[in-house]
Amino acid sequence: MGEELYGLNVKDLQRLENQLEMSLRGVRMKKEQILTAEIQELTRKGNLIHQENVELYKKVKYIEQENMELSRKAYGTKDHIAANTTGFVPFGFTISTQLQAPIQLQLSPPAVQDMVTQTRANKSR
Template identity: 55%
Template sequence: RQIMGEQLNGLSVNELNNLENQLEISLRGVRMKKEQMLTHEIQELSQKRNLIHQENVELSRKVQRIHQENVELYKKAYTTNGFAHRELVVADDESHTQIRLQLSQPDHSDYETPPRGSE
């Protein structure tokens, strides 16, 4: 009870000083243990962060490889199967939007030559 600050009546100044010193020593021990535990927890979290970062880097590389493979497959589809009804979807990684590109035959109506008999 004296450690809790109760029943201090009747203690001499010397006894109160001793009690205070014991409390300070105990408090230092508690703070050291707390610091050790927090330091250990920080180290564990740092290791987890590093593992997650490494996993993120590997997944990003995998996404890039798959994206490149998809681009190559689209290019291959255009060069081997002709142009009819083919479209290419280009994804913008930054804004997550898609642009659809489609090939079509040229419109020759703009380039028709006038009939020969009208000169």
């Protein structure tokens, strides 16, 4: 490109330099607009994620509170446990008067046998 400039006089070179500076300014302005728009969009998404996080936190706290209440209802008083003299509860559960840790109820993935049965059912289709 420098070879093409060889025959130009100072005035032409000055005009070319000004054109290049104007073009470069335009490119920089466009780049700044794009980056500003991207920053605004990322900020908006960040705010939405933060709000969703706050809502999920509230749900977790609510579920924890429900679990505590259910636990209190199920294992609440020693009088209830003492009333059942055999300590037997239907479905193969037994109640001990000395619980070692608080009971936490939570969802778990399906059993391996259920997954195998489902896989076989899908293959037969």
